[in-house]
Amino acid sequence: MHHQYLNSLLALLVLSVGTFAQAQSTSATPHSHLRPVKPPASLKVHGIFRSHMVLQRDKPITIWGWAPVGSKVTVALGDQKGESKAAADSGRWEVVFAAEPANAQGQSLVVQSGDESVRMDDILIGDVWVMNGQSNMAFALKGVFEADLESATAHLPLLRHLRIKAGAESEYVETDIKEEFLNGDDPDKNWKVVTPAVASEMGAIGYVFGSQLQRALQIPIGIIDNARGGASLESLVPRHKFADHPDAKAYLKWVDDRRAAFSEQAFLAEQIRKYEESLKQHEKQIADDQEKGRKVNRRKPNKPDGSIRTWSVPGRSPSDAAACYNGMFGVFKGLSIKGVAFHQGFNNSMMNTSCNPKFYRLLMKLMVQGWREDFKDPHLPVAVIGLCAGGQAQTALNFEMEGLSTASYIREAQQHGLADIQDPEHTAYIPSDDQRIPQLHPQKKKELGLRAARWALKTVYGMNIIWDTANIVSAKQEWPALVLTFDRAVFPDDMSAVIEGFSIADRSGTYFMANASIRPTKDKAMANRQIVVSSPLVTEPVSVRYSWARGPMGNLKVDGKPWQPLQSFRTDNIDFSAEVSHMDPDGPRKNAEELKKLKEEAAAALKKRLDNAQMSSPPLGSH
Structure with missing residues (x-):
């Protein structure tokens, strides 16, 4: 029976990876380039363009998609009209309209080719902001403090929202977004007009940030949520930027080599083997229970279904080079945007081979530079909201032990990486570590959205708003x-x-x-x-x-x-530990040994201080 199941699942696997195998045959190194695209049989508009969206004001408006090779495509946005021709290699077409000022009156966007037509309604012109990072940026408004009041007041028809969800990450530089990755499980894949119900599902920081901007500026604001839970910084950097530094280039080669050596068939076959072993053990335990008269509720192992989580695939994992950017951010490059708010750091602050503050600093710089190159804005405004303050709170009774923190080095790397860009007028580090909640996802998100809004309203929009830093x-x-x-x-x-x-x-x-x-x-x-x-x-x-x-x-x-x-x-320059590269297979052991030594030193310092304090304190009741 088990062999029959194995054969049927392997047959399913052959079908499921057929497209992948075909893509492999089209390029010797498919993971280094765009996903191969065949010219479509019918008209297609890029997935970012949907009803109720906001297009960026004061910048050229680019609309693009695909159509049968050589076919004529006409595009109309309000009173503007343009034509294009589907390219011979991929069928891609593109129309660029002149920049427009903010416009809160809904317009139609109509794309036609032959007898085919795609119509999108209620298109506004305003500012588009991207909310990027990992789960603390994606964390929904409904889960934070003051969510009830914030959502109850979210009647904001000029605030629009689109979410690109986890699962869209890819080892390929993707060119389009599948509908399944838009707006979670909601069947409506259009941009959302913000209401109390919509606000509750938005990322909390993005909602608070966007709502403040919309109310202050009185123009349409579009928020694209594309933060990915568990994403490491490596996965958020545009792929082409890894070529700009030898350390980043070596890391990318390591990722690509692991991807090239990975076999989806072999991986799933191993999953089946493990399942069959677990099933045999389960059946043996059931038999032993029956023989000995025991009543034990034993959970039956789950059968593999032929799917592979992105975490398991090198190059596609949210831990690996450019994976999240490929499918969740760079996938809509060509769309004009106003700026980016970024909140990340947790995965890179874990004490294993991912905690490399110097490498993080380099990647922070490359990431922002890459965004600016891909979105054709050399001074694209970027706010980095520092790594949040989860975990055990530091107190006088654990001060030295908690001071032994990878998180602090990552926050420092965020600050220094931004400073390395040498554009303080258009970048900002926004601290969050004073908002202490001992959780993986601290519920103080409203405060961070307000801080980011203050920064934007003052520095990006020139309003008389208080926001400053000190050094x-x-x-x-x-x-x-x-x-x-x-x-x-x-x-x-x-x-x-x-x-x-x-x-x-x-x-x-x-x-x-x-x-x-x-x-x-x-x-x-x-x-x-x-x-x-x-x-x-x-x-x-x-x-x-x-x-x-x-x-x-x-x-x-x-x-x-x-x-x-x-x-x-x-004011010191002491490294947390000697940085261990991703490529070092012995890295986790080396880091564990270093961490043990540092913990012992911190524990000794804590004991010495507390002992000294006790000796210095007068006995209870003395005068």
């Missing part, structure tokens, strides 16, 4: 303390005299929780711009860290505004 200017030794100077005032929004979140170290590199206070001054220009940091355990300090944990302490705000937290930083 450390110097760290001078005034033993036994370090005096930090900032370019702007930084102080707690509750005016507390207790400054939290600093650690300090001498040349040994061992960090202890520090005392910190604002240096008094009569110079109004320097008010709240200097912080004095010290510890009784560090007599010759050389460096400090601030807000350096996954869920860090830290209460400084720029100009004391609660929505402007001071970003995490450090």
Whole structure:
């Protein structure tokens, strides 16, 4: 019976991978290029174009799709009309219209070829923003704090939304989006006019960001949600950018080599083998239970159904080079957009071979540069919302142990990667680590959407909105303390005299929780711009860290505004560990050994500080 099942499933497999095998035969290295496209037998418009969408204002409007080779295609957008001819190689056609100003009056977009016609209605002209990253960006409004009030007020006919869902990732540079990947399980694959019900299903950050922009600007706003849960940064970088640096190029070759060596048939055959072994073991356990009179509810193994999760396929996995960009973002390049908000970092901060802060920094730069190249805007506005503060919250009782954090290095890499682009007028790092919730998906998402909206309204749109950052200017030794100077005032929004979140170290590199206070001054220009940091355990300090944990302490705000937290930083250059490349098969063991050593050092530092505090405290009841 098992062999019959094996043969039938393998037959199904041959059919299911036929298209894949055919694609392999068309190119010696199919994973390095566009997915092979055959000219269609009928008219097709790219999947991003749908009723109720928003087209980008003030930029050329490009409409494209496919049709039988040589056929004439006419396109009408409102009063604008254009013609194209389906190309000989792929049947692709394209029409470019002149830029238009914002227009809240719905227009029709009609594409015709011969007797065929595709009509899309209620097309608006405004600004289109992309919400990219991983699950904390995709996390729906209905799951966050204040979701009830936000969704109840979401009567916003000029705010439109489209979601590209997980599963669209690909090892190929895709050219079109399948309907199955639009708007989840909703049968309506058009852009959504935002109502309370629609808002509840939107990514929370994207909804709050978009709703604030729409209300402030009074123009149509389109939000494309294409964040992918579990995505590593590697998968979000445009494929062509890996050629720009030798380290990235070597990594891409490693991914491509693994993909070339992977056999879907062999993988599924192995799944069947494992299933049959599990089934035999299950049947043996049932027989033993019956023989011994035991009543045990044993779960029967699930039969493989011939499908393969994207995680299992090298090059297609959301952990691998360009996979998510290929099918979820770059797939609609050619569409004009206003900007991108990005929120990611969790998968790259796990202590295994994926935690490579220096490589992350490089990829952050390449990613933004690649977006700008693909969407033909050298100053495309980009806001990177820093890695969120999940996990165990840092306290005075675990400070040093929680200060041993991969998350902090990834946040630093996000900041530095953006800085490497050298375009501060059009890029921003937006801290989120002050919004501490001990969960994988913290429910404080509204706050992050509001911060991103403040940044955009001030810097992109030039409105009189408060959004600023502050940077450390110097760290001078005034033993036994370090005096930090900032370019702007930084102080707690509750005016507390207790400054939290600093650690300090001498040349040994061992960090202890520090005392910190604002240096008094009569110079109004320097008010709240200097912080004095010290510890009784560090007599010759050389460096400090601030807000350096996954869920860090830290209460400084720029100009004391609660929505402007001071970003995490450090004045040392100590690596978390020697970076292990993705290609090193021994990487996990090396990282585990390094982490064990660092944990032991952090535990010793915590014990020393707590012991010292106990010795310094007077006995209970003494005077």
